[in-house]
Amino acid sequence: MLPKPTPDSRSVYTVHVRFRDTDLMGIVHHAVYLEYFEAARIEYLRRRGAEYVDWTKQGIHLAVAEAHTQYRRPATFGDTLAVEATLVELTGATARFEYRLVRSAPDRELVAEGWTLLVCVGNDNRPRRIPEELAAPLCGPETHPLSPDRQ
Amino acid sequence: MLPKPTPDSRSVYTVHVRFRDTDLMGIVHHAVYLEYFEAARIEYLRRRGAEYVDWTKQGIHLAVAEAHTQYRRPATFGDTLAVEATLVELTGATARFEYRLVRSAPDRELVAEGWTLLVCVGNDNRPRRIPEELAAPLCGPETHPLSPDRQ
C-alpha cells in the first residue's frame, strides 16, 4: 500500500534574502524562488530523516519534471521569508509539492506560490519506484526538527 | 489599436551551459532554465531595437508574474542549447512568451519547454500600459540581428 500525504506533510523553512538574489530593480530575481522552493523541499525531507545527498549517493534522485510559480509581491534584500512546503500527492514514482512564500516581517504578505512535480529516477535518469523507506517518512510528521540556530 | 503577435514574433538564442549551471548530478539545475528563458527574451527585445536596461532606466519594467517549465531531458555541462522564444499574446499591460530549448548538437533533442507571463510595471511596481513604441516592434521581425560573434 502506497502511503498518502497527511495533515502532517508540511514543513516551514526560513530563508534570508541575499543581495546576490536580487536583480537590476533590487528585488529577488524570479529564478531564485525555485531555489527557495528547493531548499524548503530538501529541508522537508531532512526533518523526516531523509538526507538528500545520501539518497543521491545510492543512486536515488528526485528530479524536477515540472515547475510552476506565481509571483505575488516583490521580495527585497534583507527580507526574511517563510517557505511552506506541503506534500500534496504521492504516486509510485512521483511526488508533488506545493509552496507558499510569506514575508516573515513586518507584514506577513504572500510573496509567491508554486508547485513542483518530482520524478524519482536512478543514475540512468529513468523513472523508478520511490523506495518504501523514503515514501513512508515523506508522508509523516517531522521527526528530526532542527536545532534553534538552524531554524 | 493594439499590435498582435505575428509569425515573425520569434527569435532563437544560443546558450552554452556553464559548469556552475549544473548540480550534484552533473546536469543543469532546474532553476537555471528560467535564466536561459530570460536571456532569450531579453535578446528577443534587443533584436527588435528594445534595450531592456534602457527601458529600466525610464522606469518601464517587464516583471515576471507567472512562470511554467516542463523538463524533458537533462542538459549537461558543455551542451550548446538553442532557446526559441515566441511572443504568443500581447494585451495592454501583459505579454506572454513561450520557450523551447533544443540541444544544438549532436541530437537536436527537446530539453525543456515553458512559458512566462510578463506584466509591465512602473518604478512603483504597479501595472501600467506597455508603451506603444515598445509594443509595436515587440510583434514584428528582427530588425537588429547580431554580429556573428554574438550569435
Added chain:
Amino acid sequence: MLPKPTPDSRSVYTVHVRFRDTDLMGIVHHAVYLEYFEAARIEYLRRRGAEYVDWTKQGIHLAVAEAHTQYRRPATFGDTLAVEATLVELTGATARFEYRLVRSAPDRELVAEGWTLLVCVGNDNRPRRIPEELAAPLCGPETHPLSPDRQ
C-alpha cells in the same frame, strides 16, 4: 579628517547554506563565498544606518576592485556559517574589508578567509570620494542592530 577603522568596525552575519550553493561534490561552490562576503558587508553597512540600495539610487556605488579568498574546509548544505566582516582600511575613495567564515555548529571550524578592496564610484564608473556621511558611520559601531528574526 578621514575617519579610521576602530575595534568596533566589525559585524557578524549569519548565513544558511542553500542546496543551490553546492556543487557536484555536495560542498559549497567556491564562487558562492564571495556572495557570502558581500551579504556580510552589506549587512555591516545596514547595521550602521547605510542602506546600500539607497546609496545606489544616489549614484554612489562601492564597486569591488579586488577580491581574495582562501578556502580552508568545505561547507555543506545545511551548515550555518558566521561571516565576520571587519573594516581594516579606509582611504578617500577605497575601503578594505576582511572576512572570516566559521561554521556555527557543531564545531566552530574556520571554513574560509578573504578580503575585498572596494572603490567608491559614481554612475559614470569613475572613482570618487566616499561621502563623509557614509565614511563616518562606516568606522563606528553598530547603531541599527537587527531584530531577532533577522540575525
Added chain:
Amino acid sequence: MLPKPTPDSRSVYTVHVRFRDTDLMGIVHHAVYLEYFEAARIEYLRRRGAEYVDWTKQGIHLAVAEAHTQYRRPATFGDTLAVEATLVELTGATARFEYRLVRSAPDRELVAEGWTLLVCVGNDNRPRRIPEELAAPLCGPETHPLSPDRQ
C-alpha cells in the same frame, strides 16, 4: 619526473554574459568572474582529453584552495568575453592557473585578471597526488579542439 607547463599550456574560452550575471548596476557581478574562470579551466581540461565529471566519478577532484581576482573594467549584459586560461605551475598535488578576461567586441579591453590555486583531493577531501595520466596532458597542447558551434 613531474611534467611542467609549456607555452602550449594555454586555452581560450568564449563566454556570453547573461542577464542574470549582472547586478543592480547592470554590470557583471564580481562573484560571477570565478564562474567564468572555472568554465575556462574545465574547458582547458576537456580540450586535453580530461573530462572533469569523469575524474570526479573516479574520486579525483581539483578543489579550489585559493582564488584572486582584479577587476579592471565592467562587463555588461550582451558582452562576449574571451577567457584565457594558462597553467603556470604544477606540483605533485597542486596546479596554478592564471586567467585574463578580454572583451571580444568591440574594443578588446581587459576586463579582469586572476588566478586560482587548485589542490587535488580524493573523496575524503584529503590532498593526493595528481594522477600521471591527468598531469601529462595538462601541460601539453589542445588535442580535442571543439566543433565550431561550441567555440
